[in-house]
Amino acid sequence: MFLTDHFPNHAETVLSAKNLNVYYGKSLALRDVCIDIPKNSVTAFIGPSGCGKSTLIRCFNRLNDLISSFRAEGKVNYFDQNLYAPTIDPVEVRRRIGMVFQKANPFPKSIYNNIAFGARINGYKGDMDELVEKSLRQAALWDEVKDKLKDSGLALSGGQQQRLCIARAIAVQPDVLLMDEPCSALDPISTLRIEELIHQLKEQYTIVIVTHNMQQASRVADLTAFFNAEVTEKGQRFGYLVECDRTEIIFQSPKEQSTQAYVSGRFG
Numbered sequence: 001m002f003l004t005d006h007f008p009n010h011a012e013t014v015l016s017a018k019n020l021n022v023y024y025g026k027s028l029a030l031r032d033v034c035i036d037i038p039k040n041s042v043t044a045f046i047g048p049s050g051c052g053k054s055t056l057i058r059c060f061n062r063l064n065d066l067i068s069s070f071r072a073e074g075k076v077n078y079f080d081q082n083l084y085a086p087t088i089d090p091v092e093v094r095r096r097i098g099m100v101f102q103k104a105n106p107f108p109k110s111i112y113n114n115i116a117f118g119a120r121i122n123g124y125k126g127d128m129d130e131l132v133e134k135s136l137r138q139a140a141l142w143d144e145v146k147d148k149l150k151d152s153g154l155a156l157s158g159g160q161q162q163r164l165c166i167a168r169a170i171a172v173q174p175d176v177l178l179m180d181e182p183c184s185a186l187d188p189i190s191t192l193r194i195e196e197l198i199h200q201l202k203e204q205y206t207i208v209i210v211t212h213n214m215q216q217a218s219r220v221a222d223l224t225a226f227f228n229a230e231v232t233e234k235g236q237r238f239g240y241l242v243e244c245d246r247t248e249i250i251f252q253s254p255k256e257q258s259t260q261a262y263v264s265g266r267f268g
């Protein structure tokens, strides 16, 4: 059963993987993943290390293309389009489907130019000051930086840098924000601010977040997908999707025993 069947109002599917196998060289990293990501929702990917969460999230904006040994079978769709069709421009894919990484990585530029840079490259013709302010407001950073827009983005705290990276991702007007462990390098207060921000951002964006923090998944996600890893007879380890459902079901009454064991801290 696909994920949108569980979601209220049968929200539109923005991203989906169908029978997706991913290989790095000859090694199978992810096997037969089928998942739908509904619009204006937060979907969390959880699971033990090496089960392919980052690999899948990177398939959603073709970031794995940059790895020469990467190969995918099956389909990854963005609405009705096959993201891996030869006619699709990966640069445009990454504009529409933005990414925020584990470690905040602002450009070594001013706060203002961290936002304006990508917009300029994308040919933004509107009022740049307005865009910078709007993006920083949406990322809940404006009040803290409005008087120092010319200062370096690198001079901000870790939590502020991560919100700057979110503002930068928003500035190019994406539909989707992919977040790969966005809070793992942050203190608890900065983490809570990002979680509040994620909650606000889902009004406008579809969000997929990889997290090792199960409390975080239960706080921010509407849907949670649990991945696990298995070892073949030949000793090869691969990841797969165990189940995906409403977050409260995954944490309180999952269908699979392995999910129950993981969310109750019995392995992983």
Ligand SMILES: Nc1ncnc2c1ncn2[C@@H]1O[C@H](COP(=O)(O)OP(=O)(O)OP(=O)(O)O)[C@@H](O)[C@H]1O
Pocket (backbone or CB within 6 Å): 024, 029, 047, 048, 049, 050, 051, 052, 053, 054, 055, 056, 067, 069, 237, 239
């Ligand atoms: N660039 C790469 N080249 C070769 N193998 C890779 C590469 N990236 C990931 N893998 C392999 O793919 C598998 C899945 O890794 P991935 O990073 O997607 O898992 P993960 O669930 O996100 O792990 P973690 O929680 O530790 O970040 C692992 O076996 C890993 O070694």
